[in-house]
Amino acid sequence: MPAVDRDSVIAALPDYTVGRELGAGGFGLVLSGYHRPLDRDVAIKVLSRRPRGATEELRGEGRLLSRLDHPHIAVVHDFVSRGDIHLLVMELLGTRYYRDAAAVRTHVEKISAERGVRAWLRTHIDTDPGTGRPLLVWHFDEGALETAEKADGWFALLTNLTVEKASAAEIFVKYKGQEAVERRHSAFKGLLAVAPTFLENTQRLHGLLHVVCLALLLFSLIEREARRNAGPDGKVSGLYARRPARPTGRLILEALADTRLVPAHNSQPAYIPRPTPLQQRVLDLLGVDPTKPP
Numbered sequence: 001m002p003a004v005d006r007d008s009v010i011a012a013l014p015d016y017t018v019g020r021e022l023g024a025g026g027f028g029l030v031l032s033g034y035h036r037p038l039d040r041d042v043a044i045k046v047l048s049r050r051p052r053g054a055t056e057e058l059r060g061e062g063r064l065l066s067r068l069d070h071p072h073i074a075v076v077h078d079f080v081s082r083g084d085i086h087l088l089v090m091e092l093l094g095t096r097y098y099r100d101a102a103a104v105r106t107h108v109e110k111i112s113a114e115r116g117v118r119a120w121l122r123t124h125i126d127t128d129p130g131t132g133r134p135l136l137v138w139h140f141d142e143g144a145l146e147t148a149e150k151a152d153g154w155f156a157l158l159t160n161l162t163v164e165k166a167s168a169a170e171i172f173v174k175y176k177g178q179e180a181v182e183r184r185h186s187a188f189k190g191l192l193a194v195a196p197t198f199l200e201n202t203q204r205l206h207g208l209l210h211v212v213c214l215a216l217l218l219f220s221l222i223e224r225e226a227r228r229n230a231g232p233d234g235k236v237s238g239l240y241a242r243r244p245a246r247p248t249g250r251l252i253l254e255a256l257a258d259t260r261l262v263p264a265h266n267s268q269p270a271y272i273p274r275p276t277p278l279q280q281r282v283l284d285l286l287g288v289d290p291t292k293p294p
Helices: 006-012 055-066 101-115 142-150 168-175 178-189 202-228 249-255 277-285
Strands: 016-025 028-035 040-047 076-082 085-091 121-127 134-140 236-240 243-245
Touching (some): 006 016, 006 076, 006 085, 016 040, 016 121, 016 134, 101 121, 101 134, 134 142, 202 249, 202 277, 236 277, 249 277
Antiparallel strands (some): 016 028, 040 085
């Protein structure tokens, strides 16, 4: 940001002693400070220059921040606007909750890892030589965020085919059918609530993969059989949101979700009672007789 007139900051805050620079970035400049009447160390954030008429907007932001009360958010004590100078007087993070710079650094690393912002978060952690208290200044790297935004949605397509065997265009054509495999997987991977201890044993992991693969095989066979018998247009009336749709494993199972199977008893064979017209159509496509289910 442009150089700040330190004398203007001092003039705007007559009750404060303005200290050294703590950090700077796209958000503005942060100075250490001391509020003499209340004997309180503060951080003075000199906000970046804004267009004319933005004072009320900045005041509104300051008012909103002052209402937040959380151990991980610096408390806003005051907002001061004098001409082109806009200042937020804030708590020095660390003076209230963390005893030293090492504790602040540990907590910042934990938060950035949990929130997944390590690639964009920039911090400066120091110790005030006068008080021995930790000081933290942070901001998000606008350049890194812009780069990440441009790459959002991209993914790397890895292949064992060499350039001699297939061009980039040919690889994309081969990959085109991959969505069917991914769709199969998505039908099951979100439904398995497996405790971490279940996967500690290799044999259990093998067993789980075996069951998932068998389920995917049956899932695919159900879809294949229904599509083979769906007719010339390949659609089933009312299958998706009461509209015609090509049968998929997921739609078929959703259509049959509330069917019941009455088990055989004495001389009475098993049967599926009262299927709806849509369920009857799906059962016909699968070659299942409700009065004599397999």
